[in-house]
Amino acid sequence: MNLLDQRVAETLSSTGLLAQSVPGFQPRQGQTDMAMAVSRTVHDGGQLVVEAGTGTGKTYAYLVPVLLSGQRALVSTATKALQDQLFSRDIPRLVEVLGLPIRVALLKGRSNYLCLHRMEQARHSPESAQPGAQKALAKIETWAQSTRTGDMAELTGLDERSSLWPLVTSTRDNCLGSSCPRYRACHVNLARKEAMASDVVVINHHLFFADLAVRESGVAELLPTVRVTVFDEAHQLNEIGVNFLGKQLSTVQLHELVRDVLATGLQLARGLVDWQALSAGLEKSARDWRLAAGMHRGSVRLRWSGQHPEGVEPGEWDAALQAVTQALAELQTGLDMVSELAPDFQRLGDRTRELMQRAALFADTPNPEGVRWVEVSAQLRLIESPLDIAQAFSALTRPVAAAPPGDADSGALLGPDVDPDSLEALMAADPRHAVGDALAGPAVGVGHRAWIFTSATLGDEPSLRWFTEPCGLSSAEVMQVDSPFDYAQQAALYVPPHLPRPGDPAHARQVAALVLEALAILGGRTLVLTTTLNAMRSIGDQLQSQCEGDVEVLVQGQSPKRRLMERFREGGGLGDAHGRMGCVLVASASFWEGFDVPGDALQLVVIDKLPFPPPGDPLFEARSQRITQQGKSAFADHALPEAAVSLKQGAGRLIRSETDRGILVVCDNRLSTMSYGRRLVRGLPDMRRLEDHAAFLDALRQLTTGASHLSA
Numbered sequence: 001m002n003l004l005d006q007r008v009a010e011t012l013s014s015t016g017l018l019a020q021s022v023p024g025f026q027p028r029q030g031q032t033d034m035a036m037a038v039s040r041t042v043h044d045g046g047q048l049v050v051e052a053g054t055g056t057g058k059t060y061a062y063l064v065p066v067l068l069s070g071q072r073a074l075v076s077t078a079t080k081a082l083q084d085q086l087f088s089r090d091i092p093r094l095v096e097v098l099g100l101p102i103r104v105a106l107l108k109g110r111s112n113y114l115c116l117h118r119m120e121q122a123r124h125s126p127e128s129a130q131p132g133a134q135k136a137l138a139k140i141e142t143w144a145q146s147t148r149t150g151d152m153a154e155l156t157g158l159d160e161r162s163s164l165w166p167l168v169t170s171t172r173d174n175c176l177g178s179s180c181p182r183y184r185a186c187h188v189n190l191a192r193k194e195a196m197a198s199d200v201v202v203i204n205h206h207l208f209f210a211d212l213a214v215r216e217s218g219v220a221e222l223l224p225t226v227r228v229t230v231f232d233e234a235h236q237l238n239e240i241g242v243n244f245l246g247k248q249l250s251t252v253q254l255h256e257l258v259r260d261v262l263a264t265g266l267q268l269a270r271g272l273v274d275w276q277a278l279s280a281g282l283e284k285s286a287r288d289w290r291l292a293a294g295m296h297r298g299s300v301r302l303r304w305s306g307q308h309p310e311g312v313e314p315g316e317w318d319a320a321l322q323a324v325t326q327a328l329a330e331l332q333t334g335l336d337m338v339s340e341l342a343p344d345f346q347r348l349g350d351r352t353r354e355l356m357q358r359a360a361l362f363a364d365t366p367n368p369e370g371v372r373w374v375e376v377s378a379q380l381r382l383i384e385s386p387l388d389i390a391q392a393f394s395a396l397t398r399p400v401a402a403a404p405p406g407d408a409d410s411g412a413l414l415g416p417d418v419d420p421d422s423l424e425a426l427m428a429a430d431p432r433h434a435v436g437d438a439l440a441g442p443a444v445g446v447g448h449r450a451w452i453f454t455s456a457t458l459g460d461e462p463s464l465r466w467f468t469e470p471c472g473l474s475s476a477e478v479m480q481v482d483s484p485f486d487y488a489q490q491a492a493l494y495v496p497p498h499l500p501r502p503g504d505p506a507h508a509r510q511v512a513a514l515v516l517e518a519l520a521i522l523g524g525r526t527l528v529l530t531t532t533l534n535a536m537r538s539i540g541d542q543l544q545s546q547c548e549g550d551v552e553v554l555v556q557g558q559s560p561k562r563r564l565m566e567r568f569r570e571g572g573g574l575g576d577a578h579g580r581m582g583c584v585l586v587a588s589a590s591f592w593e594g595f596d597v598p599g600d601a602l603q604l605v606v607i608d609k610l611p612f613p614p615p616g617d618p619l620f621e622a623r624s625q626r627i628t629q630q631g632k633s634a635f636a637d638h639a640l641p642e643a644a645v646s647l648k649q650g651a652g653r654l655i656r657s658e659t660d661r662g663i664l665v666v667c668d669n670r671l672s673t674m675s676y677g678r679r680l681v682r683g684l685p686d687m688r689r690l691e692d693h694a695a696f697l698d699a700l701r702q703l704t705t706g707a708s709h710l711s712a
């Protein structure tokens, strides 16, 4: 056992620093096992994948060895909520308890920071003429005087979806980088410099891939190079990565270019070029192009394996794309005429050229190695992406040859919009970078990078292939840590035998009837997860029209997720000692994960049907096709594991603490009648089965009595 292992084991033991200082901390075998595996990986380098069941305490299991090692580390999460929790709660608490001289930074994507240059231009944009915009801008300008970080989260009352948000924040497309007049005071750059000077940086997966994408282009790096990288909520890596590593062109990008050209042109070069005419030309071509994709209800994805997307009229599509290219070329000519006047025009010119290159890419046939499709809603979005991140990621996580201490850190720099001299000096002058080796001792494997991937759900079988294969981690060490919860005592599974098959028009109505029956007993405390928005609306409408008494029906989309979750947590139910009104929440998509309601506020999770990937999804189809070409079964090796992982995530909403009790209802009797149902059930925690409706109603009644477990 090396020094780091010893310190980790001591810290997590019953007499260790955590037991002495953190109220309620108790050693848990699963947590210690995971922490020791992380410790070994940090020490020796390599890749470790850990599926840690709910309640393991995985955050401390990776933070303790990483912080004690003293190595520079990135900790990446999928959501801003977990990012904030790590930065504001978990890491500061551990740093204090462990007494470590460690500097920690939080780094978000650039759209989360005020852009001083764009804020100064915002009053000239057409959006600023909208009602209330001047007042909101004045508020932002006042806040801008006092903020140290420029983090837009500090600014209350301005929603991310507001049309003012993009006017006062930047994108990679519109940032002027080192040519910007506000470059020295720029909040984005200051946040990155702070990250560069820190020992631990908390980021999110989007930022990680944004960095990877710009590194691949050879242009820049956004994040420090570190020895240890931890991905929490790692199950989302592949989908987020595929999005970033692909190429996209959208009518939104065209409309945003129009908006920025008009604002900049009219402010800095009025009368020199006919900005109105050029903008109107591009705007019209973008609208016509959207029309060429045809009329569709809601949002659809069109497959695109040949020269054109499926279902479009080829001549009309080609003409529309040609018109967009032509309008971009005319705009380019106008921008070139004034490019010497301000760096803003040079950046707009670069952006226009980049969009023309994208238009040329999508005028050509798709890359056979990837998948291409179009998303059609009120806007058009063309996407060509790799099928997974395996190639990009395996190259990245491959072991590197040992390097002398300091090499990896000093090569870590930012890109065109950061002053390299000041950063180099900053890092060289910072003694904290010596902390790691001092703490961990000479045994730490300097030169070997450690990659740790963790989540509560990374597959439905012990090899965790569902996660490792698309991420290119086939040679990673894999480990599963069981949840410490006693599912057999705390939870039960019911598959109603009497419901029609999903797809039957009566199915949603009968699911709603079952929920109403349960609500009459529980008085709330119920989460209904649907696989489609249609089912969500249908079940939500029926509950809203038929729910009687003291149950509030919440439906996804009524309020932001955080607000719905807060309301749900406050909810009571029958037998609530405080007389609080109970809640039922009907939701889809993002609520299958990250919805965390411990305690009695949630006791029943109803899933409408088995969450197989939607047929007709181009990415899913292309992946299935590749699996078939490899001689495997698209159903058994792709669709089924996808469904198993989603089901496990949905079911994971039910039991969130040692004292929770609850029932999972899956309204899809294929789980009982089809042979693959057994595999899906095996992927779930080991719950007691309720065989019939009477047993289900009886178990519901037990939940209202406060019994400590669900008896047979």
Ligand code: SF4
Binding pocket: 114, 115, 116, 117, 118, 170, 174, 175, 176, 177, 178, 180, 181, 182, 183, 186, 187, 188, 189, 417
């Ligand atoms: S450098 Fe970019 S993000 Fe920073 S103020 Fe200038 S335009 Fe905005």
